Amino acid sequence: MTLPEIVSREEWTAARTALLEREKELTRARDALSADRRRLPMVEIGKDYRFDDGRAGLLDLFEGRRQLIVGHFMFDPEWDEGCPSCTAGADEVSDGLRLHLASRDVTLAYVSRAPLAKIERYKAARGWTFPWYSSHGSDFNYDFHVTLDPAVAPVEYNFRAEDLTGEAPGLSCFVRDGERLFHTYSQYARGAEWTGGSYAFLDLTALGRQEEWEEPKGRSDVGRGAVPIFDA
The missing domain is CATH 1.20.5 (Single alpha-helices involved in coiled-coils or other helix-helix interfaces)
Structure with missing residues (x-):
């Protein structure tokens, strides 16, 4: 050494x-x-994605907040446990992080294709408290290119054609205007390596940290009065 x-x-x-x-x-x-x-421009979500055996829609995942960050957790329906790398990342998600995000009107949730019963069993075993939804039977994972199956849709990962199949990691951001939902951002592969801490997550969203120094101006009133970070 x-x-x-x-x-x-x-x-x-x-x-x-x-x-x-x-x-x-x-x-x-x-x-x-x-x-x-x-x-970045945004795309309106027109499809009625259903989660947790149809009991929830994408709007429900926002929990009434303005923005939603979805972690695409790799958990194939045939697996008994979630992806080890995704598990390691989820272990770092604390209640404090979620509270800081919520203070800026952002909900953080995970979505996997495994059935709800498997997700709930694995979540309980890990002692996790964050919201984690099942997209089993939905197009959600395929449409956001984290389940790759050429029999279902042309395979695209990280915005390019790939010769890959199966589950893949990623993160997607959404914003709502009333009940209208919009997809603003997604990242995949090594793009998700640096997400840790509320500012890193907020930097991915369309409204950002909601502090007055940010460009472009006027995105939100949520952060007014919040303690700013130090100047770069």
């Missing part, structure tokens, strides 16, 4: 300060990218 070079405190501070400038550049570039993400 190798370790970093040992230097004086003065040399370390100089190197750290130089790296900080690059970190600031990345932060500003990420802010610009997030602003462009919020400028």
Whole structure:
């Protein structure tokens, strides 16, 4: 095993300060990218997707809030347990994270194609409290390209044709205007690696963090009075 070079405190501070400038550049570039993400157009959802054996529709997943983030959890109906990688990510979803998202009018939920009974059994075994819905029997997973089956639809993953089949990970964002529902964003593959913490999730949404410094202006009143992050 190798370790970093040992230097004086003065040399370390100089190197750290130089790296900080690059970190600031990345932060500003990420802010610009997030602003462009919020400028993306959106697509109205016209299909009546049903969840939990028909007891819930997509609107119900919002739980009355303005925006919805759906984690596409890989859980094939034939499997007895969920995907290990998705499980590791779900382990990091705390009640505190969901409360912070809810304070900005955002609901975080998971959706899998496994039957509801399997989901509830696995969820209880893991001790999870977040909402997790079954899309079993629905087109939802196929339409959002996280269940890949050429017999059902042309295979597309991460916005390109792929020679893949089966379940795949992803995350999708939605916003509602009354009862009209819109798809604003989806990410797949390594795009989902950095989502952790409420700001990272909020940066994916059409309304963003809802803080006054963000571009474009005027997306929401929810964040007014919220404590802003430090300047980049």
